[in-house]
Amino acid sequence: MILENALAGAAAVARAYGRTTPADRAAMLRAAADALDAAAAELVPLAMAESHLAEARLTGELARTTFQARLFADRLEQGMLHEVRVDHADPDWPMGARPDIRRTQVPIGPVLVFAASNFPFAFSVFGGDTVSALAAGCPVVVKAHPGHPELSRRTAAVVAPYLPDGVFALIEGEEAGRAAVQDPRVKAVGFTGSTRGGRALFDLAAARPEPIPFYGELGSTNPVVVTPAGWAARAEEIATGFAGSVTLGSGQFCTKPGIVLVPDAEAFLSAVPELTVGPMLNERIEDGFCAAAGEMAAAVTVARGEVGGGPVLFRSTAAEVLKQPELLELEVFGPAALVLEYADVPEALQVLDAVGGQLTGTVQGTDSDPDAPELVARLVEHAGRVLWNQWPTGVTVSDAQQHGGPYPATTAPTTTSVGTAAAARFLRPVAFQNVPEAALPAELREGAPGPRRVDGTTRP
Amino acid sequence: MILENALAGAAAVARAYGRTTPADRAAMLRAAADALDAAAAELVPLAMAESHLAEARLTGELARTTFQARLFADRLEQGMLHEVRVDHADPDWPMGARPDIRRTQVPIGPVLVFAASNFPFAFSVFGGDTVSALAAGCPVVVKAHPGHPELSRRTAAVVAPYLPDGVFALIEGEEAGRAAVQDPRVKAVGFTGSTRGGRALFDLAAARPEPIPFYGELGSTNPVVVTPAGWAARAEEIATGFAGSVTLGSGQFCTKPGIVLVPDAEAFLSAVPELTVGPMLNERIEDGFCAAAGEMAAAVTVARGEVGGGPVLFRSTAAEVLKQPELLELEVFGPAALVLEYADVPEALQVLDAVGGQLTGTVQGTDSDPDAPELVARLVEHAGRVLWNQWPTGVTVSDAQQHGGPYPATTAPTTTSVGTAAAARFLRPVAFQNVPEAALPAELREGAPGPRRVDGTTRP
Numbered sequence: 013m014i015l016e017n018a019l020a021g022a023a024a025v026a027r028a029y030g031r032t033t034p035a036d037r038a039a040m041l042r043a044a045a046d047a048l049d050a051a052a053a054e055l056v057p058l059a060m061a062e063s064h065l066a067e068a069r070l071t072g073e074l075a076r077t078t079f080q081a082r083l084f085a086d087r088l089e090q091g092m093l094h095e096v097r098v099d100h101a102d103p104d105w106p107m108g109a110r111p112d113i114r115r116t117q118v119p120i121g122p123v124l125v126f127a128a129s130n131f132p133f134a135f136s137v138f139g140g141d142t143v144s145a146l147a148a149g150c151p152v153v154v155k156a157h158p159g160h161p162e163l164s165r166r167t168a169a170v171v172a173p174y175l176p177d178g179v180f181a182l183i184e185g186e187e188a189g190r191a192a193v194q195d196p197r198v199k200a201v202g203f204t205g206s207t208r209g210g211r212a213l214f215d216l217a218a219a220r221p222e223p224i225p226f227y228g229e230l231g232s233t234n235p236v237v238v239t240p241a242g243w244a245a246r247a248e249e250i251a252t253g254f255a256g257s258v259t260l261g262s263g264q265f266c267t268k269p270g271i272v273l274v275p276d277a278e279a280f281l282s283a284v285p286e287l288t289v290g291p292m293l294n295e296r297i298e299d300g301f302c303a304a305a306g307e308m309a310a311a312v313t314v315a316r317g318e319v320g321g322g323p324v325l326f327r328s329t330a331a332e333v334l335k336q337p338e339l340l341e342l343e344v345f346g347p348a349a350l351v352l353e354y355a356d357v358p359e360a361l362q363v364l365d366a367v368g369g370q371l372t373g374t375v376q377g378t379d380s381d382p383d384a385p386e387l388v389a390r391l392v393e394h395a396g397r398v399l400w401n402q403w404p405t406g407v408t409v410s411d412a413q414q415h416g417g418p419y420p421a422t423t424a425p426t427t428t429s430v431g432t433a434a435a436a437r438f439l440r441p442v443a444f445q446n447v448p449e450a451a452l453p454a455e456l457r458e459g460a461p462g463p464r465r466v467d468g469t470t471r472p
Numbered sequence: 473m474i475l476e477n478a479l480a481g482a483a484a485v486a487r488a489y490g491r492t493t494p495a496d497r498a499a500m501l502r503a504a505a506d507a508l509d510a511a512a513a514e515l516v517p518l519a520m521a522e523s524h525l526a527e528a529r530l531t532g533e534l535a536r537t538t539f540q541a542r543l544f545a546d547r548l549e550q551g552m553l554h555e556v557r558v559d560h561a562d563p564d565w566p567m568g569a570r571p572d573i574r575r576t577q578v579p580i581g582p583v584l585v586f587a588a589s590n591f592p593f594a595f596s597v598f599g600g601d602t603v604s605a606l607a608a609g610c611p612v613v614v615k616a617h618p619g620h621p622e623l624s625r626r627t628a629a630v631v632a633p634y635l636p637d638g639v640f641a642l643i644e645g646e647e648a649g650r651a652a653v654q655d656p657r658v659k660a661v662g663f664t665g666s667t668r669g670g671r672a673l674f675d676l677a678a679a680r681p682e683p684i685p686f687y688g689e690l691g692s693t694n695p696v697v698v699t700p701a702g703w704a705a706r707a708e709e710i711a712t713g714f715a716g717s718v719t720l721g722s723g724q725f726c727t728k729p730g731i732v733l734v735p736d737a738e739a740f741l742s743a744v745p746e747l748t749v750g751p752m753l754n755e756r757i758e759d760g761f762c763a764a765a766g767e768m769a770a771a772v773t774v775a776r777g778e779v780g781g782g783p784v785l786f787r788s789t790a791a792e793v794l795k796q797p798e799l800l801e802l803e804v805f806g807p808a809a810l811v812l813e814y815a816d817v818p819e820a821l822q823v824l825d826a827v828g829g830q831l832t833g834t835v836q837g838t839d840s841d842p843d844a845p846e847l848v849a850r851l852v853e854h855a856g857r858v859l860w861n862q863w864p865t866g867v868t869v870s871d872a873q874q875h876g877g878p879y880p881a882t883t884a885p886t887t888t889s890v891g892t893a894a895a896a897r898f899l900r901p902v903a904f905q906n907v908p909e910a911a912l913p914a915e916l917r918e919g920a921p922g923p924r925r926v927d928g929t930t931r932p
Binding site: 225 | 487490491532535536539540546547550552557558559565566567568570571573574575578580659674675678679682683684685829839844845848849852853855856857858859860861862866868869870871872873874876877878879880883884885886887888893896897899900901902903904905906907908910911923925928929930931932
């Protein structure tokens with residue numbers, strides 16, 4: 013769609029769409045999800061042709077995408093997105109008489125979404141950012157990723173009939189994307205992609221006369237620590253699990269384990285089975301992978317594979333990279349990881365303190381591991397999700413999920429881009445003081461259903 | 473304190489303070505609040521001398537300040553700041569087997585707070601930003617406001633003994649403040665003040681190599697709409713209430729009603745009783761007030777009082793200001809308001825759509841007012857708090873409070889700087905996947921007390 017039409021349409025419909033009921037929006041999300049599922053036979057082959065990803069992966073990803081839309085629909089119907097708080101008037105409130113005050117969440121306004129290349133369904137046209145903004149009551153303009161243009165257009169064509177005019181639009185082109193970030197009708201941006209690209213758009217959003225929230229999910233190296241006890245007890249399981257995770261989706265996941273801290277690098281590398289991957293998403297991604305791998309190879313040893321395409325493992329020591337900490341933030345997007353041997357757990361902790369903001373951090377240990385509590389606590393300081401004896405690739409969509417973290421993992425560390433809490437990015441709290449029932453939103457009226465905090469007490 | 477000492481201390485203690493229990497932090501907040509109350513006889517006269525505010529107001533403000541600290545302590549003890557979500561492992565989760573995943577909130581790291589001039593207690597050294605960050609588990613460096621330097625130093629001296637070394641520090645000077653915003657050890661900023669000053673600091677925070685959240689509460693003109701029915705039924709009550717609100721604290725409140733839309737300006741102005749105020753906070757504020765009032769007087773009629781100090785009411789029409797919408801965003805910080813006569817309610821709604829982001833919006837009407845629902849709904853689009861038949865000055869501190877709004881009211885429209893939800897600005901969600909009990913934070917263990925969302929259901 014022409015950018016001006018997309019923005020004008022979103023602005024024109026924002027009020028009416030913002031006033032639809034949660035049940036209305038749930039019905040729209042379900043209808044669009046059903047239509048996508050029904051179009052799988054058309055969409056999956058299109059995605060295969062444009063992304064080089066395998067059929068099973070794409071079929072699964074589409075199922076995840078429509079599940080995600082229905083989960084938001086469920087939560088809308090359960091009244092869970094409003095985070096209602098009611099404080100009744102209280103003449104004896106210790107700081108002075110309290111008026112009746114009630115808090116709900118309202119849509120922030122039209123949202124611009126930048127689709128990602130590596131999840132042509134789940135983080136693209138009708139992906140997590142789009143459905144969380146639609147659930148919140150915001151019109152959405154999606155900037156298509158050039159990696160899968162035809163799939164983007166077809167996906168848009170499939171879902172659009174189930175959304176009111178103006179509520180959903182697809183635009184294409186980098187220039188249109190940059191112009192949209194700066195347009196006063198756009199009130200928030202969701203982005204998934206590279207640190208360089210995301211930071212440039214973040215800077216545009218922050219420099220506007222009216223700066224707006226920019227929710228960018230950028231780079232992450234996702235450190236994994238194998239404890240001495242874990243390695244002693246579970247070497248084969250760990251080496252095999254690592255091989256599966258680093259090559260999943262040809263390593264093209266933002267949660268790919270890019271740094272592995274091990275007590276014995278030689279033993280670890282010997283135990284890692286053969287690494288095999290499919291083709292990469294496109295030439296641009298492959299070029300970026302080779303360039304970053306080359307940069308890494310200039311600083312450390314290539315221990316497995318070779319730079320120039322295909323899986324590659326690098327090797328160094330904790331002591332060495334602590335002298336070149338920039339290597340810890342070098343994301344080699346693709347099937348590659350840096351294996352670091354540490355001398356003792358305090359040295360591994362030092363490395364964790366130098367890795368920068370992360371989407372995930374993982375400990376591989378044993379049930380009674382003496383090092384576990386401190387390693388977990390330290391990863392919490394740097395990552396949005398901390399895993400124990402599992403691998404960070406594969407992000408479940410649920411209420412408790414957190415996909416985010418300190419910069420550069422994201423530009424908004426207090427938010428998530430996966431899970432039902434993602435809708436909060438596109439909601440703005442409003443308090444109603446002394447407002448009569450007839451003028452209150454339905455969820456704030458006395459006796460309205462749904463969880464709420466009333467006079468300091470949580471009510472289910 | 474010397475800036476480097478303050479920042480080094482905060483960074484050094486961040487881990488240990490972040491790991492204190494909510495009960496530990498509640499005890500510290502209570503002890504500091506008790507000490508402040510006990511020092512009232514010393515602090516209130518100091519505040520009077522430096523701020524020109526009256527004793528009763530300052531005594532009340534100190535009580536509000538210590539109440540606020542104790543309210544956060546209450547909520548810490550009730551386990552309400554963690555917003556816990558638990559999703560147990562579920563092999564039948566529709567998108568694929570779900571691991572055990574549990575979400576809590578962790579401190580974001582050292583917080584920098586810029587104190588305000590107009591609330592020397594409640595938005596200053598131990599004010600809302602400070603106590604919400606301390607409650608969240610973040611060390612705080614406060615940049616003192618130059619309007620009350622001695623009070624700031626004494627307040628700091630009174631509370632510091634109750635907080636661990638490094639957890640609290642006071643710095644002074646604009647240059648130190650700017651340097652602190654840019655320091656990598658600072659992870660979030662709270663600010664209350666002017667749009668110009670706040671925006672300059674926001675820009676610094678956004679331009680850092682690691683951009684950080686900047687929670688700035690800037691300018692607001694707080695529109696009030698008097699409905700035709702409201703004016704017919706409650707003219708005297710409305711005119712008297714307005715006079716009280718526009719002069720409260722000599723008009724030096726961010727929630728002062730700065731724009732009043734009335735059906736009959738002549739009648740409204742005649743009904744407003746005499747406006748009297750005390751001295752302004754300081755010469756700088758008074759100079760700013762006179763300059764902004766002069767700017768307004770150049771564009772519209774001065775209907776009451778005169779520019780050059782003292783209360784002043786301006787008068788124009790909705791139709792006229794819609795031709796100069798910049799007047800609707802001109803905050804005259806002090807005892808002044810712009811009275812606008814509207815021809816009909818749709819014209820008043822047009823003005824509301826042009827006022828920009830607001831902390832508050834108010835309707836003065838009647839119980840069965842036909843115009844109320846649409847006016848309330850329209851104000852919701854632009855303001856963080858919407859009032860009915862009350863006045864926006866006087867902001868209660870409670871769970872449901874929302875003090876924020878779209879830019880320029882704040883730089884972070886999804887957050888509040890007053891009320892218990894203010895702590896969320898300084899908390900970052902973390903999900904724990906498959907982590908054994910011993911390595912989980914206490915609030916995430918099975919059977920832990922406190923409200924939570926478990927497998928999609930809210931539990932009190």
